[in-house]
Amino acid sequence: MSLVGALDPRFSKRIQQVFGLEAAPLTLDDLTFAISDKVAVGDIEVANLFAGSPTRHEVDFQGEVKHTHCALDALMLPFLTGRDITLRSECPHCGDVVAVKGTRSGFRPSRPKAVLSLGVALEGTGQAQREACPYINLFPSPRHYREWAAVTGGALTIMLSLKEAHRLLRGPGCC
Ligand SMILES: [Zn+2]
Numbered sequence: 001m002s003l004v005g006a007l008d009p010r011f012s013k014r015i016q017q018v019f020g021l022e023a024a025p026l027t028l029d030d031l032t033f034a035i036s037d038k039v040a041v042g043d044i045e046v047a048n049l050f051a052g053s054p055t056r057h058e059v060d061f062q063g064e065v066k067h068t069h070c071a072l073d074a075l076m077l078p079f080l081t082g083r084d085i086t087l088r089s090e091c092p093h094c095g096d097v098v099a100v101k102g103t104r105s106g107f108r109p110s111r112p113k114a115v116l117s118l119g120v121a122l123e124g125t126g127q128a129q130r131e132a133c134p135y136i137n138l139f140p141s142p143r144h145y146r147e148w149a150a151v152t153g154g155a156l157t158i159m160l161s162l163k164e165a166h167r168l169l170r171g172p173g174c175c
Pocket of ligand 1: 140
């Protein structure tokens with residue numbers, strides 16, 4: 001499966017700025033390479049993914065309950081640590097909880113139509129946790145994403161299936 005399709009140029013530029021990427025990712029495939037590069041060179045520290053206080057994203061990380069700043073940070077854990085996780089994330093639209101069992105080989109959601117948003121604030125020079133994390137969420141279905149996105153100002157967002165999200169984090173390799 002390949003993630004095709006060009007990203008909105010404003011989205012690309014902001015992702016580059018906020019995540020400190022060398023080049024603006026023009027497509028989701030570009031973003032896949034950029035993320036797997038960061039993982040490969042150890043640019044992403046596991047400790048930095050956990051929040052000091054509860055968030056909408058609760059992770060069961062081998063029996064330990066932790067919270068992450070966004071849904072993607074939790075889903076990254078299997079790739080960074082080799083450990084499976086279960087993420088319970090509240091939909092920012094209605095508060096319903098979506099659970100995802102995450103392993104290196106796939107993401108299994110409790111809701112078959114669950115989707116992930118990727119997003120970034122239109123402006124701002126803060127850390128990714130502030131500029132991007134509020135816009136990186138799990139939703140029970142595309143409808144919840146669309147209704148949330150329609151009333152979420154000041155940000156650019158896109159929607160990914162969990163298959164696409166898995167591929168984004170797993171990287172561009174085969175299988
Ligand atoms: Zn919802």
